[in-house]
Amino acid sequence: MRVFKFAAIGAVALTMGLAGCSQTPQQQRATTGAAVGGVGGALVGQAIGRDTKSTLIGAGAGALLGAVVATSGGPQPGDRQMCRYRAPNGQVYVAECDERYYSGRY
Structure with a gap:
């Protein structure tokens, strides 16, 4: 024991x-x-x-x-993903995804 x-x-x-x-x-x-x-x-x-x-x-x-x-529940509402964006000057940066990503309108 x-x-x-x-x-x-x-x-x-x-x-x-x-x-x-x-x-x-x-x-x-x-x-x-x-x-x-x-x-x-x-x-x-x-x-x-x-x-x-x-x-x-x-x-x-x-x-x-x-x-x-x-x-098993998948991503929760509070979970935020990171996305890659390209600025107008061509620079690529990483930031939190905006609402278009989560609603499927990206």
């Missing part, structure tokens, strides 16, 4: 570290979904199997399912 506690603490610390490295909103949703799903899966696995093996299987399945569900 002592090994399980250290493994759980290590898994939480690793997930927190990976969440800090997420760069896009989709990556952040996937990381958060995996963390929440992993914790929920571990609790369900422990409740069903009452042993370490069941807890680890539940945590893995929950993390996978949580990441998939969190990212």
Whole structure:
């Protein structure tokens, strides 16, 4: 049981570290979904199997399912994409896409 506690603490610390490295909103949703799903899966696995093996299987399945569900919604309304534009003088620059991009009138 002592090994399980250290493994759980290590898994939480690793997930927190990976969440800090997420760069896009989709990556952040996937990381958060995996963390929440992993914790929920571990609790369900422990409740069903009452042993370490069941807890680890539940945590893995929950993390996978949580990441998939969190990212399945596609871009959220607050997510902004970056677009390339050309200025009248010919210079190309990158800026946040305008509404024409999101409404399909580009």
